Amino acid sequence: MTEPIRRDFFTERNGATRIEIFDELGDTAKAALHAFFRRSGAPHLMDEVVLPQFRDGDSQIFAAVRDRPWPPWGLGARNITGVLQTHLVSDGCWGLSxxxxxxxxxxxxxxCAALYKEALETLAVDPGAEVHYLVAEESRLADLVMRRVGFERTEDVFLTEAARYLTYRAPARELLKNLGLAxxxxxxxxxxxVDDEVYERNAAFHGTVYLGSRAEWTADRVTVPSEIARLVRGGHYSKPAGVPTGTGRFERDVLAEVAQGVRELLTDAEQDDLLRYVLDSETAFTPATIQPHGSGAxxxxxxxxxSSVLHDLGRFEALFTDRIKEQLDTVRARLGHPAFPMGxxxxxxxxxxxxxYFGMHRDSDGGDTRELTFVYFFSAEPRRFSGGELRVFETVVEDGRVVPTDRSQTIVPRPNLAVFFPSRHDHEVLPVRVPGKAFADSRFSVTGWIHRK
Structure with missing residues (x-):
């Protein structure tokens, strides 16, 4: 005999609740939302997060509302008891609060489940819509809960002062099914x-997302990490899993002029040969050096x-030189970099x-002939290191001086990805973690500098 579905402690309270979707906010709606966040103990969220995100566009607010019996209009008519906000991160990719x-x-x-269902159904009108969360790299609970409802962890990285986050993604339609909400x-x-299994699955998911995110809006210090962080529009180098956002093999997004990526610079066979050559040359690697400012040594x-470096690329020097020359005009144009006679x-x-790691530095101070820096990533598969992101900080030339801007780009070292950027840009390589400590497990790159004549 099937066990009847039991009533809930909140059944009576939720009986007068409806879900309202806000595509625009009038004064009475704003007042109701302000009152809700004040009662929730986070009054600052409305002005610091919800409204700015809403004004950016491509955002909706889903609210659980209990209406005043009479009159059901005017100031104070809405008693909001729950809020979920969606916002577009990039094409087809949505962040959910x-x-x-x-x-x-x-x-x-x-x-919680009713609000989330309404949001997912709205997003799922687009068959390709995905839901994204940022989860701290060494998270255990959030990783477990996310994976159990169908999220896939990707290598797209987001960095704060407090922690390093990875992107978790799931198709909106699949998430509806996996949570038992479809x-x-x-x-x-x-x-x-609903049955106990669906109830428990949703309780675990929403409890984890709420508690895992809580430190982000309750802690007073930006150095306090939150297990789950808020997504920022345009904060990723590319779409999940390296799907190009432009045409052809070029990856572009709102920060594409800071650094330009080219996928599949080498064939699979050429990659394998390169890795084999590098591993066979392990004893020829020497400690990497720097040249202090004002010093010739x-x-x-x-x-x-x-790090360690190998200066002799053997037969691969000609291969990389040819491939760089093939891409140079297109890359330079996409970077908006002035033409120069190639040396x-x-x-x-x-x-x-x-x-x-490699701390912040520039490859050119304007007194040499380096114009563009080139980095090609490769490694053993499956990858046996983490970290090592390349962070590039944009600079411009004003009155003959190199001046930093407030724009930067973080690039995950994906195999067979080449990255070009002006050599005057400040950049750094973040610390690498290689648990096995073996040379073969390293983060490898071919680094180059294109000179003008």
């Missing part, structure tokens, strides 16, 4: 009229740069092992 509720509704799973009615969800200084191309292989 936690379902915000007051303390008395923290375990009101039906309310066939459920919002009224039934509010009443708690190169020195080893691991306080600034820790020599310097090349070397860099191996970044465990804890290796």
């Amino acid at each position: 936690p379902v915000h509720v007051a303390d008395e509704d923290l375990t009101n799973t039906g309310l 066939g459920a009615d919002s009224v039934d969800l509010l009443a708690g009229a 190169a020195v080893v200084d691991e306080r600034v740069r820790s 020599r191309i310097e090349l070397q292989v860099t191996a970044n092992g465990d804890r290796d």
Whole structure:
């Protein structure tokens, strides 16, 4: 005999609740939202997060509302008990806030599930719509809960002062199914009229997202990490899993002129040969050096740069020189970099092992002939290191001086990805982690500089 679906502690309270979607906000709606966030203990969220995100466009607010019996209009008519906000991150990719509720509704799973269902159904009108979350790299609970409902962890990285985050993504339609919401009615969800398995799955998901995100809006210090962080529009180098956002093999987004990426510079066979050559040349690698400003002598200084380099690329020097020349005109145009008569191309292989990094620096101070910097990533598969992102900070030339702007780009070291950027740009390589400590597990790159004559 099938066990009847039980009533919920919140069934009666949710009975008078409806879901309202805000595409625009009038004064009374703003007042109701302000009152809700004040009661929830986070009054600053409205002015610091919700409204700015809403004004950016491509954002909706889903609210659980209990109407005043009479009159059901005017100031104070809406009593908001739950809020979920969606916002577009990039084409087809959406960030969803936690379902915000007051303390008395923290375990009101039906309310959270109903709001989330309405949001997912709205997004799922687009068959390609995806939901994204940022989860701290070493998270255990959030990683487990996200994967159980169908999220895939990608290598797209987001960096804050407090932590390093990875992007988790799931198609909106699949997420509806995996949470057991595709066939459920919002009224039934509010009443708690769902089976225990669906109820428990949604409780675990929403509880984890809410608690994992809480430090981000309650902590006063930006150095306090939150297990789950808010997504920022345009904060990723490319679409998930390296899907190009432009045409052909070029990856472009709103920051594409800071650095330009080219996928599949080498064939699979050429990649394999390159890796084999580098591994066979392990004993020829030497400690990497830097050239201090105003000094003509190169020195080893691991306080600034820790890695090893190989200066002899053998037969691969001609291969990379030819491929760089093939891409140069297109890359230069996409970067908006002035044309220049091409001179020599310097090349070397860099191996970044465990804890290796390269601090902030420029490859050209204007007193040499370097115009563009080139970095080609490759490594053993499956990848056995983490970290090592390349961060490039835009600069412009004003009155003959190199001046930094407020724009930057973080690039994940994906195999067979080449990146070009002006050599005057400040850039750094973030610390690499290689648990196995083996040379073969390193983050490898071919680094080059294109000179003008």
